[in-house]
Amino acid sequence: MSTGMSASTDGRSDGQSHGTSDDANVVLGAPEIGRALTRIAHEILERNKGGSDVVLLGIPTRGLPLARRLAARLVAVEAGLEVDGLVGSLDVTMYRDDLAHHPTRTIGATDIPGSGIDDKVVVLVDDVLFSGRTIRAALDAISDLGRPRAVQLAALVDRGHRELPIRADFVGKNLPTALYERVRVLLDETDGRDAVLIEGGAR
Amino acid sequence: MRHLLSTADLDVAEAVRILDTAGQMAATQAREIKKLPTLRGRTVVNLFFEDSTRTRISFETAAKRLSADVINFSAKGSSVSKGESLKDTALTLQAMGADAVVIRHHASGAPHTLAHGGWTTGSVVNAGDGTHQHPTQALLDAYTLRRHLVGDGGRADVSGRDLTGLRVAIVGDVLHSRVARSNVQLLHTLGAEVTLVAPPTLVPVGVEAWPARVSYHLDEAIADDKPDAIMMLRVQRERMSSAGGGFFPSPLEYTRGYGLDARRLASLPEHAIVLHPGPMNRGLEISADAADSSRAVIVEQVANGVAVRMAVLYLLLAGGDAPTSSQPGTTNETKVDA
Numbered sequence: 001m002s003t004g005m006s007a008s009t010d011g012r013s014d015g016q017s018h019g020t021s022d023d024a025n026v027v028l029g030a031p032e033i034g035r036a037l038t039r040i041a042h043e044i045l046e047r048n049k050g051g052s053d054v055v056l057l058g059i060p061t062r063g064l065p066l067a068r069r070l071a072a073r074l075v076a077v078e079a080g081l082e083v084d085g086l087v088g089s090l091d092v093t094m095y096r097d098d099l100a101h102h103p104t105r106t107i108g109a110t111d112i113p114g115s116g117i118d119d120k121v122v123v124l125v126d127d128v129l130f131s132g133r134t135i136r137a138a139l140d141a142i143s144d145l146g147r148p149r150a151v152q153l154a155a156l157v158d159r160g161h162r163e164l165p166i167r168a169d170f171v172g173k174n175l176p177t178a179l180y181e182r183v184r185v186l187l188d189e190t191d192g193r194d195a196v197l198i199e200g201g202a203r
Numbered sequence: 204m205r206h207l208l209s210t211a212d213l214d215v216a217e218a219v220r221i222l223d224t225a226g227q228m229a230a231t232q233a234r235e236i237k238k239l240p241t242l243r244g245r246t247v248v249n250l251f252f253e254d255s256t257r258t259r260i261s262f263e264t265a266a267k268r269l270s271a272d273v274i275n276f277s278a279k280g281s282s283v284s285k286g287e288s289l290k291d292t293a294l295t296l297q298a299m300g301a302d303a304v305v306i307r308h309h310a311s312g313a314p315h316t317l318a319h320g321g322w323t324t325g326s327v328v329n330a331g332d333g334t335h336q337h338p339t340q341a342l343l344d345a346y347t348l349r350r351h352l353v354g355d356g357g358r359a360d361v362s363g364r365d366l367t368g369l370r371v372a373i374v375g376d377v378l379h380s381r382v383a384r385s386n387v388q389l390l391h392t393l394g395a396e397v398t399l400v401a402p403p404t405l406v407p408v409g410v411e412a413w414p415a416r417v418s419y420h421l422d423e424a425i426a427d428d429k430p431d432a433i434m435m436l437r438v439q440r441e442r443m444s445s446a447g448g449g450f451f452p453s454p455l456e457y458t459r460g461y462g463l464d465a466r467r468l469a470s471l472p473e474h475a476i477v478l479h480p481g482p483m484n485r486g487l488e489i490s491a492d493a494a495d496s497s498r499a500v501i502v503e504q505v506a507n508g509v510a511v512r513m514a515v516l517y518l519l520l521a522g523g524d525a526p527t528s529s530q531p532g533t534t535n536e537t538k539v540d541a
Contacts, residue, residue, distance in 0.1 A: 099241065110231070145234065
């Protein structure tokens with residue numbers, strides 16, 4: 001998520017050093033994250049009556065490993081699916097509406113599965129759903145890439161404070177937060193361990 | 204990065220960042236819809252005091268693909284032909300709200316003057332000044348070299364990589380070439396070894412200070428160095444007087460000594476690629492055999508030029524002025540994404 005987000009406006013601090021995590025409030029541990037993803041995977045299959053038309057697009061940085069984990073769970077449950085044909089990444093940096101308010105962001109990779117997204121059900125996967133602006137940018141990015149039959153949204157954490165009429169179809173955990181708090185998602189693939197933290201509560 | 208004036212201003216991290224960004228830009232140019240909304244509302248002025256086809260079109264394409272508004276200005280048919288100074292032209296552009304000025308000028312240092320004269324608040328991109336620098340050409344050459352020669356011949360992901368260990372021969376009119384100057388500095392920064400090959404008359408004074416070796420014999424340089432890439436420079440006849448202008452006895456003799464023909468192409472290592480910044484003098488510095496061979500990446504260089512210029516415009520224009528967070532977020536984020 002680092003390309004897409006910056007700590008000050010979006011309440012996350014991906015790039016921050018990990019020194020403060022000891023004092024932080026761990027709200028989800030590795031087992032909870034695993035269970036939430038398993039449940040979301042089943043919900044995706046249930047809602048779409050199987051996984052044959054589904055494409056999971058992770059939003060870098062942390063949406064991408066989450067999308068891969070979901071894909072692995074879909075493959076494990078449903079016959080005839082392949083992880084590589086199911087998962088891709090969607091970088092939204094160049095579609096953001098706040099580029100001018102931050103230092104230049106590094107552009108991540110966009111990588112769509114070979115079958116494309118036309119007439120598929122695209123499930124956007126992100127770590128934290130907050131203002132909804134990343135998702136708005138993602139919807140614009142998708143419309144430049146093709147015309148999916150439907151777009152759905154899966155987020156590991158929904159922390160509220162939406163600024164746009166956007167909601168998630170699949171949520172790992174609803175976390176009521178104050179605006180000044182920071183929600184950090186750590187994943188094994190990018191950070192060495194799985195955890196969701198809330199920081200900055202004492203102020 | 205506020206301006207791009209010279210490749211000497213770039214360190215390894217900055218140069219690799221531009222190449223990586225260019226890689227992502229190139230990926231978007233393979234799509235059906237090539238236009239991105241990134242620089243909507245920004246204005247890019249192409250200020251060309253010297254003739255150019257591919258550089259101007261390349262910058263114009265790059266800006267338009269990022270949704271910036273483009274104003275093209277060429278000295279011919281403008282107030283410059285009535286004697287307007289660079290300063291007054293710059294003030295006019297400033298009044299019109301140019302966010303970036305892409306300048307090509309026959310005088311070395313004109314972009315530097317424009318950037319530091321206090322006449323414009325926009326970013327200045329050097330698109331070639333006199334015999335000084337042409338940084339975006341060097342960046343697109345480096346991008347092309349990295350794509351073909353680093354990693355798995357273009358198939359593996361090369362982002363984050365520099366050009367360490369590559370040997371590049373730059374052949375021809377080094378004296379008049381801003382492309383050679385920009386390339387020597389950038390390729391050296393990126394870790395490549397550069398050999399300049401030219402007749403003694405076309406080697407500039409002070410070349411000893413450049414981070415490159417100099418050879419006067421093309422065949423020896425090919426045999427000794429076994430270059431991974433050979434970059435042929437255009438013989439800039441317009442900067443010389445008639446014929447060879449005293450720099451070489453005759454075009455035929457130049458071709459014999461320094462032209463890339465089928466025989467020399469065959470003597471290069473099998474994986475070596477041929478670059479040329481264009482426009483080519485076919486039959487003078489490069490034969491049709493070499494220019495049209497499968498190892499020539501000259502047309503691809505033009506396509507890569509658009510991606511590299513998109514990357515430069517993105518990095519100069521997309522970000523805001525003041526960092527909003529006190530954390531060293533951007534540097535860490537770069538690592539995460541690399």
